[in-house]
Amino acid sequence: MHSFEAMHSLRQRLGACFLAVGILAVLAVPSANAAVPAVPAVPAGTGGASVPKVSCGWPAVVSPSRLNFAFPETNATYWVMPYQLAKGDQLVAEGTYPSARFTSLTTYDSKGSPIDSLADNAIAPSAGSKNPFSQANAGTDPAQHRYRVIARSGVEAGSGHNTLAATANSAASGSGFIALRIYVPDQPSDPTGGVPLPTLSIQHQGGSTSNIATCPAAGSSQGPAGPLADFLRQLVKSNAPPGGFEGCGKSTPSAPGFAVPNKVGGLFPNPYNKYLCTPIEYKSGRIAVIRGKAPTFPNTSLDQSVLTKTQLRYWSLCQNQWQLPYPSSSCAADFQTALKDGKYTYVVSTPQDRPAQATTSHQITWISWGPTNVNGILLLRNMLPAGDFHNAVQNIQKGQDPATVMGPYYPTITYCTKAAFDKGGPDACPAP
Incomplete structure (x- = not known):
């Protein structure tokens, strides 16, 4: 027992x-x-x-x-x-x-x-x-x-x-x-x-x-x-909270920032995941750039055992639609994410706004925006953190600032124009 x-x-x-x-x-x-x-x-x-x-x-x-x-x-x-x-x-x-x-x-x-x-x-x-x-x-x-x-x-x-x-x-x-x-x-x-x-x-x-x-x-x-x-x-509709998905802390589509979700109804949650989220809104010629330090994980796609000591069992970033029934548009999992010096850079955009450098060969991971007629919700998943990994989303207590708990593993987000990114790369889109 x-x-x-x-x-x-x-x-x-x-x-x-x-x-x-x-x-x-x-x-x-x-x-x-x-x-x-x-x-x-x-x-x-x-x-x-x-x-x-x-x-x-x-x-x-x-x-x-x-x-x-x-x-x-x-x-x-x-x-x-x-x-x-x-x-x-x-x-x-x-x-x-x-x-x-x-x-x-x-x-x-x-x-x-x-x-x-x-x-x-x-x-x-x-x-x-x-x-x-x-x-x-x-x-x-x-x-x-x-x-x-x-x-x-x-x-x-x-x-x-x-x-x-x-x-x-x-x-x-x-x-x-x-x-x-x-x-x-x-x-x-x-x-x-x-x-x-x-x-x-x-x-x-x-x-x-x-x-x-x-x-x-x-x-x-x-x-x-x-x-x-x-x-x-x-x-899904009956069990969503009043007004649907209620948002991500104080973040707004015009001023995004990753936070613990405010409230979501009983929609078959996975007990082993915790999340950060932020709303984002589409504007032609504009992209979203997300950066942070990548937790370690067992890369089973390269035959690494799940018993390997890592910080998380799994993590991912997904772009979703902020409307019932909350469909997913695109995800990039840990093993699909390009890294540079242990850090990730994601670009979320429409195909036509995708910068030329937004490729894994440039250590940048591209995520498709999906439909542009609704606002999006980005979700960062953390699954099954190791007991000594104190920067996981699971360690954020009610009322705490996620950035303080997660440190370098906290994802930052900023809007940037495709033109600026094409000209200067990620450095032309400074993190907030």
């Missing part, structure tokens, strides 16, 4: 994670002759809010190229399974650790607020297996990288032992969602990290089991017009 302090810390992390990482997608409809059992409904009188009933496992998938909601990260893919558990039921996920930078399983209530979560290095392997996210001698055989996680009603968050609380406040029954995240798979063309999605089943009180066949991976039903798309769009 986790200690009280560990459980309290987990609740703090879950409660403080306020920014959505888009867990939104659509149902993949099985073929007409596919025999797959439906997930049982919430029994009458249990008080559990309704979630969609589905007939196959992991029906919802999100990435900016599929359904683009709630600031999704372009280097990650998310799968979601709605569940409805009667008293004594438990949802069982049996899977293989993916070959990727990061993975996790998180449970959410029917409004998209987090209940409980397990990061990859906290998921204990099954008997005879090893966890490559926590054991240096785990080998490379997927058959020896197996795990089993259960989501159970009636337990507290942070209980450990590969158990996730499936209902808030230890309710005996209810409904919600379980989400599987996979960041930066070793093979970019394979978002599952080279392994099948976890198999799902519901074990009922009394001993019977309902196996749930995994949804087919192909089909137009996974697109924006799929059967669950409208439901999920409404879920």
Whole structure:
């Protein structure tokens, strides 16, 4: 069992994670002759809010190229399974650790607020297996990288032992969602990290089991017009705070500056990320220049182990749109970012305003502005900081100045004209 302090810390992390990482997608409809059992409904009188009933496992998938909601990260893919558990039921996920930078399983209530979560290095392997996210001698055989996680009603968050609380406040029954995240798979063309999605089943009180066949991976039903798309769009709109995304500290589009987000509703946040953000506004011929010191990270795209001692597991900068349902326009992850003397320079612009020097060969990373008819929101993500890395976003306490906490790792932003940058490079656009 986790200690009280560990459980309290987990609740703090879950409660403080306020920014959505888009867990939104659509149902993949099985073929007409596919025999797959439906997930049982919430029994009458249990008080559990309704979630969609589905007939196959992991029906919802999100990435900016599929359904683009709630600031999704372009280097990650998310799968979601709605569940409805009667008293004594438990949802069982049996899977293989993916070959990727990061993975996790998180449970959410029917409004998209987090209940409980397990990061990859906290998921204990099954008997005879090893966890490559926590054991240096785990080998490379997927058959020896197996795990089993259960989501159970009636337990507290942070209980450990590969158990996730499936209902808030230890309710005996209810409904919600379980989400599987996979960041930066070793093979970019394979978002599952080279392994099948976890198999799902519901074990009922009394001993019977309902196996749930995994949804087919192909089909137009996974697109924006799929059967669950409208439901999920409404879920985003219903759970966004009044007026939508409420901004980034005192920063404004005309006077940008990175700050902790003011407030975002319960939109399936990732408990292992923290964020800084700033609004920006488009003007023809103008670019945004962002600079800072780059934290170290395990570059798994170059076969570096996630067990390598680094400052963060993952970080990125993303340009998003400041309008519901908050789509992402473009991201640059840590491994996609050019560095000079350990520092990064990003240029955010439209293609026509892109300076000639805004290329990795000039140690500058370009990020596409995206649509220009709405203001943008830049998000800096920090994931899973090392305990001795005190400059992470996670260390910013309420009311603190992020620049003071982060020091050289704090990102500065300034507007500049394309003409000035073309003439003098980044030095022609001094940081504020």
